[in-house]
Amino acid sequence: MNIPFTQHTLDNGLRVIIHEDRRLPMVAVNLWYHVGSKNEHPGRTGFAHLFEHLMFEGSQHYDKGYFHPLQEAGAALNGSTNPDRTNYWEVVPTNALDLALWMESDRMGYLLPALTSQKFETQREVVLNERRQNYENRPYGLATSAIVAALFPSNHPYHWMTIGQSEDLHSASFEDVREFFRTYYHPSNASLVVAGDIETGDALDRVRAHFEEIPSGPKPAPLQTSAAVTAEKRLLLEDRIELPRLYLTWLSPAMFTDGDAEMDLLSDLFANGKVSRLYRTLVYERRIASEVMAFQNSRELSGFWQLLATAAPGHTLEELEDAIDAELAKLAAEGPTEDEMQRGRAQVEAQFVFRLQTLGGFGGKADQLNAYSVFLNDPSYFEKDLARYEAVTAADLHHAARKYLRRENRVALSVVPRGKTSLALPNSTSAVVS
């Protein structure tokens, strides 16, 4: 099981990966820039994402909104920013491949002449509204902000959320756009995947015709960071909610490093789905929680493993904490069962095959090739990725649970209804969010 491809590096440093898949008459174009909110600075958070918005507002040779010609050609398109990278993609009918390449290359090579402070001001307002809609006005929406601020020290680039602080977005300056573009948006800091109904040689020719002319730039230096939580932090956050929720979060291995697959598998085993340990005890048997969930947030510089449980009406976060701690202790003492290992392996195999069904868009094959290309410099990693999950043993999971999920290393955040701070776990102090 793999994703066959050929790889080329243009003279200007742009990595190009081509994958043929002739099932349907369409092509996925997927472009990653190795820049995200981790490249921002305190006081200027949210800028990488705000910049992503500007990439849709026109470039020198097509100084109008990017959606118009692409949607007219039948394309689906979008972009996204996370702490580690920014991606842009189009899924186009085969005959609109040139259009997608033209537009991606024009904004890579010729964005600045088309930028105006008016575009900047409008998109600043749009992003502030995105923040209100998806974080401030959403129940529990600012919990992650409070957690990452406690988990990572203030000089660590994961200390803030990608959407940024509200006041930082207000003080973002149009002057900073130019430098940000020159530092991060050039061929040697990017990776391009073209996948789908194409012939490799022809597709590469088309890529060359559009991207070879763009001048190279210096590759940004990798960031050096460290983070550690050495004593449990207990925080509380008031929100417009009725049911209190507990978040327990630990620092965990970075993406693709030793222990990352283990923590990913542990999240399912422990808290996802009706068979998981926490669902069984907290929701099914004792009915003290209405929902439980866990996930390994794999990132380039460090991961974090997060567990959440929402109290059932009439039950307290203290009850949840006690029950979760008892399950964690049991996991640390005994490790996983053979049945849990079998389920984990079956889920992994199925998920890897299911992922091969989708060509483009977020999480499609083109996006996966770029993840492997940008983070590992190895687009052939799909098979190795599956192999590292298949290699995990019960002993590995047991070891990972004992190593990473210690009480003294966690951040415990209680989200409680406004004015009801007494519903938080004992000894919690107010979290700072804005």
Place this chain on the structure above:
Amino acid sequence: MTRADRTRLPAVGPLPPFRFSHVDKDRLSNGLSLWSAEHRTLPVVTFMLVLPAGSSADFEGYEGLAAMTADMMDEGTGNLTAIDVNAAFARIGTHLDADVSADATVFTVTALAKFASQALSLLADCVIRPRLDVADFDRIRELRLTRLVQIRDMPSAIADRAIMQVIYGTHPYAHMALGTEESLRQLSIDTVRQFHAGLYCPSNATLVASGDLSPREFREMASDTFGLWSDGDGRIPEDAAISPPPSAPVHPLVLVHKPGAAQSEIRIGEVGLARNTPDYHPLIVLNMILGGQFVSRINMKLRQEKGLTYGARTAFDFRRGRGPFILQTSVQSDGTAEAIRTSLLEIHAIRTDRPPTTDEVEIAKAALTRGYPRNFETAEQIARAMAQLVLYGLADDYFDTFASNVCDVTVDMARQVAMLHLDPERLATAIVSDSSIVTPQLEAAGLGDATPLLPRL
């Protein structure tokens, strides 16, 4: 190739040819319809059991019954408890997904081809022989009541409920599949058993398969797993949803007060059309122009010109009965009245002084048709497409003729359906926001007094 010409955008070629998978139809002797589409690109199979009734078939006063019944299907079968059933699905790397919409109840399982017969067998056990224990019922109802408590904190979910309630009054489409606290408390395990016996029977159902499986293999598998299913007390459910909806909203403008809300959730809507309307294709073209895509009039105005929102869109929700037309957006609170006025103006304008232009119609048609094949990539997408054919009685060649039907839409047709089917007099507006910020704006803008509303939850 030579260097790209940057003086103009590259031309785009003609519409790519597209054929939907061949649909093979069969029937078991118990009446169960079998529909399948074989495609062998990856070792994946999706099964879908489609039942032709959903939340609009909830017994009156028992809103939430269809969804509650569906939710009980993986809560134990035969000797297996809820945990056992879910473990059995997990061991083959999958789970059972239940979806209850206004028109339908649909169960989906996607699995690796090597586990196809096990997956289908589990699906059959769940829906044919659920335990329907009272203890499981109590637990699931409690979880759904808790879900309602959480929804009270979600401005977008409240807005969705408010607009449907205002548009549909007492019509079955007025309530959401989850039901309300009051109606969930009316339910008992006996009502669930009764609903299950009535709807869940082979002559009502269609079993859909797509992926790495031949029609013959599918028939054998279906016969082994669903062959002994019998109709019993089954009956074709009465279709309450085709009863006529109200001709006017209960109130034209309602406000759900959320103290301290960070934004205003806005819905503007009216009763729209049924899936079988002959104006279907002109209406989807019209909707693209008005609010159905990023470059639509309303999104460009509210987001790209004014920066009031992260996005705004409109949609016709075509159902077996007349489903809603709804505009939805979430805007900064101090721009609430401006966003509503602008939206109403755009709806008014598209049927009067600024009707769809030739350019707009051509762009909308291209956007709808050129990228159409990407809707049929995965086994699940193909199965879902077949379920649409089943539920709405669409022709077998529906997906093959979609593009040409859209291409046949003319500017006059788009203008005509705007005049005919968008009625500004019947539009209702629902806002979820902080009343102290919004009410003065509404008055100043001459939008009138908003009726305070507490949506049924």
